[in-house]
Amino acid sequence: MNARPNMNANHAETAPAFLSVWDIHAYYGESYIVQGVSLNLHEGEILALLGRNGAGKTSTLRTIARLANPRLTHGEIWLDHKPLHKMAAHQAAGAGIGLVPEDRRIIAGLTVEENLQLAQIAPPVGWSLERLYELFPRLGERRKQEGVTLSGGEQQMLAIARALARDIKVLLLDEPYEGLAPVIVDEIEKTLNIIKEQGITTIIVEQNAVRALNLASRAMILDTGCVVFDGTAREVLDNAELRAEYLAI
Numbered sequence: 024m025n026a027r028p029n030m031n032a033n034h035a036e037t038a039p040a041f042l043s044v045w046d047i048h049a050y051y052g053e054s055y056i057v058q059g060v061s062l063n064l065h066e067g068e069i070l071a072l073l074g075r076n077g078a079g080k081t082s083t084l085r086t087i088a089r090l091a092n093p094r095l096t097h098g099e100i101w102l103d104h105k106p107l108h109k110m111a112a113h114q115a116a117g118a119g120i121g122l123v124p125e126d127r128r129i130i131a132g133l134t135v136e137e138n139l140q141l142a143q144i145a146p147p148v149g150w151s152l153e154r155l156y157e158l159f160p161r162l163g164e165r166r167k168q169e170g171v172t173l174s175g176g177e178q179q180m181l182a183i184a185r186a187l188a189r190d191i192k193v194l195l196l197d198e199p200y201e202g203l204a205p206v207i208v209d210e211i212e213k214t215l216n217i218i219k220e221q222g223i224t225t226i227i228v229e230q231n232a233v234r235a236l237n238l239a240s241r242a243m244i245l246d247t248g249c250v251v252f253d254g255t256a257r258e259v260l261d262n263a264e265l266r267a268e269y270l271a272i
């Protein structure tokens with residue numbers, strides 16, 4: 024068990040990481056939020072990024088996706104040898120970052136299919152519509168329906184499908200199960216397992232820590248913008264003390 028920040032990535036000795044985040048610090052205005060986060064993921068690995076409300080999980084995802092806020096002031100982010108820390112959000116998206124934000128951002132006035140087609144406008148295109156509808160049959164059945172009229176679970180599926188419609192290398196999921204009935208969470212979890220088999224490197228932020236830990240192989244816990252645990256998902260599942268202290272489960 025390693026309950027301390029581990030700046031030497033677990034696998035760094037064997038091969039360079041596919042996604043490498045090194046000592047990032049970020050601010051909203053004067054507020055210092057991301058306070059030195061480092062992580063390393065190999066291609067196809069899934070990381071559960073956990074921690075209490077306000078720990079800095081969303082801010083960490085936003086920083087990796089290179090959104091303007093929070094503002095990155097220090098550190099490096101490398102994706103497949105590309106320096107994301109030098110890029111703006113649209114360039115990071117072009118380099119293969121797919122962020123599925125908590126509020127899902129379905130575009131009003133567009134059907135399900137148009138939401139997906141919009142994501143496919145700029146090459147390189149990711150999954151085809153056929154493949155996306157195979158993954159999410161509910162979206163196929165509702166392809167002509169306006170996206171914002173979908174149920175919460177269906178909108179979450181559309182948000183994930185839209186990310187896959189681009190040629191992404193890394194999927195960043197911010198609370199994909201939030202507000203959804205367990206049966207819908209089961210359905211989305213099943214699709215995330217299929218996506219996992221496709222080898223897409225993923226970071227999942229979830230309040231439903233047990234669900235996220237079942238999907239992930241790696242786990243990281245944040246507290247006030249700092250890494251307080253970096254290890255395997257199994258270690259967190261097996262460590263009641265750690266879960267009680269930082270996850271309240």
Ligand SMILES: Nc1ncnc2c1ncn2[C@@H]1O[C@H](COP(=O)(O)OP(=O)(O)OP(=O)(O)O)[C@@H](O)[C@H]1O
Pocket residue numbers: 051054056074075076077078079080081082083092
């Ligand atoms: N736009 C903003 N301006 C100023 N402070 C912000 C902003 N967004 C978030 N914060 C602050 O940054 C800290 C981390 O927030 P963040 O949203 O990253 O936490 P989180 O771990 O995702 O929490 P939750 O589990 O509630 O989603 C919090 O103290 C929050 O109040």
Ligand SMILES: [Mg+2]
Pocket residue numbers: 080081082
């Ligand atoms: Mg959040």
